[in-house]
Amino acid sequence: MTTWILKGAAVLALLASQAAAQTTLRVATDSGPEGSPSGNAIARWAEMIEEGSDGDLEVRVFYQNQLGGQLEVFDLFVAGEVDLMLSWPSTSYDRRIGVLNAPYMVTSWEEALAAYQPGGWVNATLNDVFADLGITYFGAWPEGFAGVATRDRYALDIASAEGLNVRTPPFFPIPQTLQAMGYQTAAIDWSEVFTSIQTGVVDGDAGNVIYWDYEYFGEILDYYVRTKHIFVTGNLVANTGTMESLSDEHQALIRDAAVTIMEAQFVEARAEDERNVQIAIEGGMEYFEPSIEELRPMIEAVRAEVWPLMEADIGSEIVGQMRANAN
The missing domain is CATH 3.40.190.170 (Bacterial extracellular solute-binding protein, family 7)
Structure with missing residues (x-):
């Protein structure tokens, strides 16, 4: 025992x-x-x-x-x-x-x-x-590269973005980025985006991968342009x-x-993301993916206008790293 x-x-x-x-x-x-x-x-x-x-x-x-x-x-x-x-x-x-x-x-x-x-x-x-x-x-x-989803018309360059009013997330410097790309912007909470597009307050949504724009707003949006302005x-x-x-x-x-x-x-x-592009296309959304060469004027405009604004928030050292590594 x-x-x-x-x-x-x-x-x-x-x-x-x-x-x-x-x-x-x-x-x-x-x-x-x-x-x-x-x-x-x-x-x-x-x-x-x-x-x-x-x-x-x-x-x-x-x-x-x-x-x-x-x-x-x-x-x-x-x-x-x-x-x-x-x-x-x-x-x-x-x-x-x-x-x-x-x-x-x-x-x-x-x-x-x-x-x-x-x-x-x-x-x-x-x-x-x-x-x-x-x-x-x-x-x-x-999640992928963001784009701009709109109804009725779309923009492939700065000039054609004039007059298009798009919703952006309310985080600096996303509104400033879209403005440098030629758009008008409205910072709207996610829960209000559908109604804002439906009633014409804005013409579309900017700042998301295609999944969110097609899944939630596909019935009222016609176009998605992969501008690649943010890596989400x-x-x-x-x-x-x-x-x-x-x-x-x-x-x-x-x-x-x-x-x-x-x-x-x-x-x-x-x-x-590639699967979601095909789903959106099959669902009737027209999709555009400009080449980097085609996006170059937007890229240069954004870097010239927005990156200097960011120095006050994130510091000149970090912005210097961004410039040193930019392609």
Whole structure:
């Protein structure tokens, strides 16, 4: 009996030590419910971390709105209550985060991957920005290049954009970017876009990949022009304090898993975007994708007018990096 008691005590002690050794991490996204592309991404990230750590790391997953709104979740993240995020962060913490909205910073998928992956110039720039907030940046989670969707008429150059009034997200410098491209703009909340187009308050929507414009406004919009003025992307990030509390091995595991998620999304998002283009065309939307040479006058106008405006927010050093790497 004594032997069995001793053995039982040993098992309990072992289980207790194993439980104590296990670290629980929290991963969240501020945009995407369970089953959505972004929701699936954080679930996969959690799975890769748990499997790679042989159970030493447990990862709890929280989807959009499960921990609060966008700003609330980011507050928890900065405070260390959330450890990992797929985030579309607000500039309320640091105006330099606005570099994510910088127009014509990259103009092709290949250029974007080279810039946003570890070792790329955008990756290094964003790491510097986020570091001051106690955040480690791993890489982009792209959705694709934005365009302008309109009804009745469309624009392929600055001159033909005159008189077209388009909705833009209310984030600097997106309205200024569209104005430099020749459009009139109105900053309108997403929930009011359909009614605004339907009633003629605006002629269309600017700032989204084609999926959103066709899925939500396809019945009232006729054209989509892929202007590529913004590369729309989320961000795979970690709380730096959390990272530093982990072993080097576990830090590398989290980082490598994030990079794997990023690289997979560059492939999947591009393919998904191409599928959505075909769906929109089959649904009756006319699609245009001007070449970079055709877009060049818009690109040069935006860089000349908008990039100097950004220096006050994101700093001359970052804008200098943008100029140095511009194609």
